[in-house]
Amino acid sequence: MVGVDDEVGSNGSVVFQVFTDGVVRYDSGVVTGLMASQAVFVDVSGATELALVVTSPDSVDFDHADWADAQVACGAADTPPTVLTTTPPAGAAGVPPTANVTATFSEAMNAATLTTSTVTLVPQGSSTPAGATVTYDAATRTVTLDPSATLAAGTTYTATIKGGSGGATDVAGSPLPADVVWTFTTATSGASAYLSDLAWTSAVNGWGPVERDRSNGDLAPGDGLPITLNGVTYVKGLGTHAASDIRYALNGVCTVVTAVVGVDDEVGSNGSVVFQVLTDGVIRYDSGIMTGATALRNVFVDTTGATELALVVAGWSDGIDFDHADWANAQITCGSDTSPPTVVSTNPPATATGVSTAADVTATFSEAMNASTLTTSTVTLVPQGSTTPVAATVTYDSATDTVTLDPTASLAGNTTYTATITGGSGGAKDLSGNALTSDMVWSFTTGSAPNTLPTATITAPQSTLTFKVGDVINYAGSGTDPEDGTLPGASLSWQIVLHHCPGTACHNHPFTSSTGTSGSFTVPDHGDGMYFQIDLTATDSAGLSTTASVNIYPQTIQLTLDTTPSGLTVVYGGTSYTAPTTFTTLVGSTHTISAPSPQGLLSFIEWSDGGASLHNVIAGSTNVTYVATFRDITPPTVTDINPNDGATRVNAVIKPSATFSEPMNAATITSATVRLLQEGITPVAAAVSYDAGTRKVTIRPTSRLLGATAYSVQILGGSGGVKDPAGNAMTADMVWTFMTR
Numbered sequence: 001m002v003g004v005d006d007e008v009g010s011n012g013s014v015v016f017q018v019f020t021d022g023v024v025r026y027d028s029g030v031v032t033g034l035m036a037s038q039a040v041f042v043d044v045s046g047a048t049e050l051a052l053v054v055t056s057p058d059s060v061d062f063d064h065a066d067w068a069d070a071q072v073a074c075g076a077a078d079t080p081p082t083v084l085t086t087t088p089p090a091g092a093a094g095v096p097p098t099a100n101v102t103a104t105f106s107e108a109m110n111a112a113t114l115t116t117s118t119v120t121l122v123p124q125g126s127s128t129p130a131g132a133t134v135t136y137d138a139a140t141r142t143v144t145l146d147p148s149a150t151l152a153a154g155t156t157y158t159a160t161i162k163g164g165s166g167g168a169t170d171v172a173g174s175p176l177p178a179d180v181v182w183t184f185t186t187a188t189s190g191a192s193a194y195l196s197d198l199a200w201t202s203a204v205n206g207w208g209p210v211e212r213d214r215s216n217g218d219l220a221p222g223d224g225l226p227i228t229l230n231g232v233t234y235v236k237g238l239g240t241h242a243a244s245d246i247r248y249a250l251n252g253v254c255t256v257v258t259a260v261v262g263v264d265d266e267v268g269s270n271g272s273v274v275f276q277v278l279t280d281g282v283i284r285y286d287s288g289i290m291t292g293a294t295a296l297r298n299v300f301v302d303t304t305g306a307t308e309l310a311l312v313v314a315g316w317s318d319g320i321d322f323d324h325a326d327w328a329n330a331q332i333t334c335g336s337d338t339s340p341p342t343v344v345s346t347n348p349p350a351t352a353t354g355v356s357t358a359a360d361v362t363a364t365f366s367e368a369m370n371a372s373t374l375t376t377s378t379v380t381l382v383p384q385g386s387t388t389p390v391a392a393t394v395t396y397d398s399a400t401d402t403v404t405l406d407p408t409a410s411l412a413g414n415t416t417y418t419a420t421i422t423g424g425s426g427g428a429k430d431l432s433g434n435a436l437t438s439d440m441v442w443s444f445t446t447g448s449a450p451n452t453l454p455t456a457t458i459t460a461p462q463s464t465l466t467f468k469v470g471d472v473i474n475y476a477g478s479g480t481d482p483e484d485g486t487l488p489g490a491s492l493s494w495q496i497v498l499h500h501c502p503g504t505a506c507h508n509h510p511f512t513s514s515t516g517t518s519g520s521f522t523v524p525d526h527g528d529g530m531y532f533q534i535d536l537t538a539t540d541s542a543g544l545s546t547t548a549s550v551n552i553y554p555q556t557i558q559l560t561l562d563t564t565p566s567g568l569t570v571v572y573g574g575t576s577y578t579a580p581t582t583f584t585t586l587v588g589s590t591h592t593i594s595a596p597s598p599q600g601l602l603s604f605i606e607w608s609d610g611g612a613s614l615h616n617v618i619a620g621s622t623n624v625t626y627v628a629t630f631r632d633i634t635p636p637t638v639t640d641i642n643p644n645d646g647a648t649r650v651n652a653v654i655k656p657s658a659t660f661s662e663p664m665n666a667a668t669i670t671s672a673t674v675r676l677l678q679e680g681i682t683p684v685a686a687a688v689s690y691d692a693g694t695r696k697v698t699i700r701p702t703s704r705l706l707g708a709t710a711y712s713v714q715i716l717g718g719s720g721g722v723k724d725p726a727g728n729a730m731t732a733d734m735v736w737t738f739m740t741r
Contacts, residue, residue, distance in 0.1 A: 001068040001139050002028055003037035010034045011062035015055050020047035030057055037068070039108075039138040041171055044072065069108060069141070073172025081170040082106045083161060083180045085212075085221075087199045090182035097151040097186045097253065097334065100199040101159050104142045104221075105170075111136040113169045114143045117162070121145055124156040140209075143168075144199065150251060156185045194236045195248065195257075195311075195330040204245045206313075206320050211239035215264045216324045227326045229262040229296045234328035239264070242273050242315035242323035247308060250279075252368055252431025254303045254334035259327045261287055262296035269293040270322035274314045279306035280398055289316055296328075303332070305368025305401070305431060341430045342366045343421065343440045350442035357412065357449050361405040361419050363440065365430075371396040373429045374403045377422070381405055384416040403428075413449030418442070454481035456492075456538035456548040460518075466555045467532075468621075469525045469588030476518035477548070479538025489516040493537045496521055501529035508533070523554075527573070528585045530554065555587040559617075560625040568599050568630055571614075579628075585619045592616050595628035601662055601726075602630035632726035637661040638715060638734045645736035652705040652740045656713045657698040660722075666690045668723045669697050673716045676701060680712045680737070697722075705740050712737040 004012040010033040018026035018040060025042045044050060050072065054065040085104045101121055114136045120129040131148035143161070151157065161168055163176030196212040203210045208219045216239045217224030227234040237259070238246065263271040275287035277299060284301045303309060309332070313325040347362045348355045361381055374396045380389040391408040403421070411417065421428055423436030458477040467473060475494060479487035498511040511532070512521050523532075531553045539545040561570040562580040570579045571594040585591065594614035597604030604613045608627040611617070617626065640659040643650050656676060669690040676684040676699050686701040697715070705711065715722060717730030 001037045001066075002031065002040055003035065003066060003068070004031055004033040004062075005064040005066050006033070008033050008062040008064050012064060013057055014063050014065045015057065016040070016065065016067075017051075017053040017055070018042045019049075019051035019053060020044050021049055022051075031065075033062070037139050040067075068139075071108060071171075073170075073174075079107070080174045080177050081109060081168070082176070086159070086180075086182055087212075088184040088193075088197050091184065097153050099151070099186075099193075100147070100201075100249075101145040102142050102199045103159075103161055103180065104140065106141075108138060108141060108171045109136060109143070110169050110171050110173070111138065113167065113175075118166075118168050119143055119145050119162075120160050121147065122158050122160070123152060124158070130157075150253065151186045153186055156183055158183045192331045192333045195246075195259075195327070195332060196236055196238050198248060198332075200246050201249050201308075202245075202247045204243070206241040206243045206315070206323065208241065210244065210246055213237060213239075215239040215266055215326060216241040225264075225266055227328050228265040229260065229326055229328055231265065232296075234260070234326070237326055237328040237330055238311070240311075240313050240325045240327070242313045242320045242325055244311075244313040244325065246311045248310075248332070250303060250306050250309050250332075250334070252305050252307055254306065254309075254332050256333045257299065257301045257303055257309060257330070258332075259299040259330035260296050261290070261299055261325070261327055262294065263290055263292040263322075264324040264326050265292070267292050267322040267324050271324060272316035273323050273325045274316065275299070275325065275327075276310075276312040276314070277301045278310040278312060279303050280308055281310075282399055292322070305398075307368075307431060339367075340434045340437050341369060341428070342436070346419070346440075346442055348444040350444070352444040354447035355411075355444050357410045357446050359411070359446075360407070363403050363419075363421055365401045365403070365428075368398060368401055368431050369396060369403070370429045370431055370433070371398065373427065374421075378427050379403055379405050379422075380420050381407065382418050382420070383412060384418070390417075410449070411446050413446055416443055416445045419444075451540070451542045451544055452482045453544050453546050454479050454484070454487060454491075454538045454540040456536045456546050458534065458536050458548050458550050461534070461550065461552055463550050463552065465552050467523050467552060468555045469523055469586055469590075471523045471588075472520055473523060473532070473552070474518065474520045475534050475536075477536040478517060479536075479546075481538070481540040483542070484540050487538055487540065491539050492517060493539070494519055495535040495537070497533040497535065498526060499531050499533060500526060502527055503529070525586075525589050528583060528589070530586070555621070556584050557587060557619055557621065558623040559583045559585050559591070559619055560623075561593060562625060562627045563595065564627055564629045565602075568602065568628070569596055570594070570628060571596065587619055587621050589619050590616050591619070593626060595630070597630070598634070599630060601632045601634050601724075603633050605629040605631050632724065633728060634662070634724075635728045635731050636664060636722070636724045637730065641713070641734075641736055643738045645738070647738040649741035650711075650738045652707055654705065654738075654740075655698055655700050656711075656738075657696050658713070658715060658734065660695045660697070660724075662724050663692060663695055664690060664697075665723050665725050665727075666692065668721070673720070673722050674699060675714045677712045677714060678706070679710055684711070707740050709740050710737060711740065 002016040012033045016028040028038055056063050083103050084106055087102045116134050119134045122129050132145045134145050136143050161180040163178045167175050169175045209221050211224040213236055214224030215227050224239045227237045261275045269292040272291045277285035287297050315323050343363045344366050345364045376394050379394045382389050392405045394405050396403050421440040423438045427436050429435045456479050460476045479492050494514045496511045497508050499508040533551050535547050535549050537545050537547045560582040569576050595604045606629050638658045639661050642657045671688045674688045674697050676686050684701050686699045690697050713736055715734040717732045721729050723729045
């Protein structure tokens with residue numbers, strides 16, 4: 001057998017080839033870790049050299065390629081095959097009548113020699129082999145005889161694998177030296193058997209094979225230790241390694257599975273696993289997390305009616321190292337089922353009245369049923385006065401042993417229906433083929449059919465419609481009802497709701513309403529952030545109603561207000577904002593904008609659209625920006641002087657100064673525009689300086705002033721005088737006098 005080793009998972013990709021004397025005799029094609037192993041049989045007669053070659057079609061990472069059980073037959077020294085193990089084992093009793101018969105050989109066998117002629121099973125007292133199929137698994141060197149029918153209970157069977165000429169041979173043609181013959185006895189009703197003595201239908205194990213009556217070992221069968229749990233050694237059981245899944249066919253004739261489960265003592269306190277027992281895919285037992293330190297747990301699972309048993313071991317969060325999991329003393333009790341099924345409950349129950357017209361019809365059986373016998377032919381529902389069953393689907397729930405008839409349409413109101421489950425040879429049967437002894441028939445009566453909701457449909461406007469201020473919106477729709485048909489206009493009511501979301505404060509209020517199949521309204525100028533919700537309510541004659549809605553939204557533009565210079569205050573819709581600021585507004589809406597003036601020293605000059613400081617604008621269909629221009633037009637004044645006007649006995653070292661009402665253009669403050677005059681006539685030599693931080697001009701005479709002398713300070717206004725940065729001059733000269741001491 002060739003394949004990519006399980007240790008690399010689904011990875012790897014290789015090609016196996018066998019050569020004799022340089023000629024390719026076998027080519028596997030590309031094989032990956034996902035693919036099943038392949039059997040190799042190559043005739044090497046007369047060859048002088050054998051070559052086993054593995055190549056990689058891509059990277060060699062993960063290319064772990066195995067030639068498993070590789071053998072070559074040469075000359076007369078070939079060893080004949082033998083049978084290593086059988087199931088059921090020789091002399092086994094209490095074997096389930098559903099058991100298959102298997103035998104594992106010492107070497108690869110020629111599958112063509114393993115047939116219903118060379119592998120047979122004969123009941124005691126007969127010479128006729130039981131009907132069966134025979135298959136061979138080259139990977140495990142195991143032949144399986146699968147009886148076509150359940151074996152007879154309480155009967156001894158003889159299994160034979162024919163040897164010698166005409167019997168089973170290995171791949172080199174060497175036959176079994178002699179017939180291999182063994183017997184076993186099937187269980188009578190209620191007999192138990194060890195699962196390790198029975199053939200499973202499939203087995204998956206996390207490391208090596210599932211072991212019979214041994215703990216998990218290494219890769220070879222039978223290399224485990226005795227099963228030991230919490231110091232107790234068990235002679236019988238199954239040894240596994242997580243993750244493990246073992247399946248058995250039960251065919252509905254077994255009643256209970258028992259076992260003792262735990263992590264084998266050979267791993268100490270290590271390992272962490274969960275044991276589960278499933279029947280027909282449903283979890284019937286879950287052990288919870290168990291470690292090597294956990295006390296063993298007893299398993300008892302009712303398998304009545306089940307067709308398949310699964311023993312599952314899952315590893316937990318710490319990986320699967322040390323996960324040696326034992327099903328100790330695992331047994332199953334089986335028997336022959338000859339009891340006919342019965343119906344234990346129905347819904348609706350017999351003679352029920354007022355049953356919903358939407359009801360399904362169900363019946364629960366006393367045991368598991370063969371789902372293929374529960375169909376629309378064997379499970380029917382017929383209204384009174386008719387012989388034709390209602391159209392329906394029929395399903396079977398194996399978990400609850402319940403059949404359900406689901407009518408395709410609602411049942412008629414105030415009508416009696418008869419439900420029938422057919423019995424007898426052509427009717428419903430359990431898993432063992434036992435039929436209902438007779439038809440199961442019951443009747444029930446439905447209540448009044450419930451009134452159903454009408455349907456409202458808005459045909460106009462569509463939700464894709466957008467509007468602007470002044471548009472006329474036309475709306476139209478219809479209503480239908482299962483009982484009333486098309487509803488008249490009087491049954492249709494319209495409600496138009498205006499939603500308004502200025503900023504984040506949303507609210508809504510009724511805008512208009514009407515009755516009929518259509519109507520219209522004109523879009524008002526209601527401010528930014530508005531849309532309409534159009535509701536149509538259809539009401540049937542019984543008063544049930546349904547409402548359909550459509551929302552329509554406005555066409556909008558971006559309206560921006562700005563100032564020159566930027567950052568000044570503008571007013572939009574009565575609210576002040578700092579420019580620039582942008583608003584989303586409806587096409588066609590009217591807005592009041594204004595530029596408050598003055599703002600500090602700045603005064604409004606004009607809007608970019610030529611409008612007054614406060615005026616209305618109408619939003620067009622494109623984005624727009626309005627700019628308000630401001631300038632400084634306020635003349636400066638002197639707000640403080642030193643010394644004061646008319647002061648006397650002023651110190652002769654005085655440095656006269658004046659403070660302005662606003663920042664000044666320092667270039668206009670010179671000894672020509674700011675002067676100190678003796679007796680109001682003679683200029684005094686002095687330096688003139690301006691401090692922008694305090695807006696103060698200071699005169700610093702170059703020498704001490706004369707005592708008892710009158711002086712005047714003159715700051716020139718007008719076009720040739722001092723000015724602010726905007727060029728605004730003082731309206732007149734500023735003059736004041738003082739007397740030194």
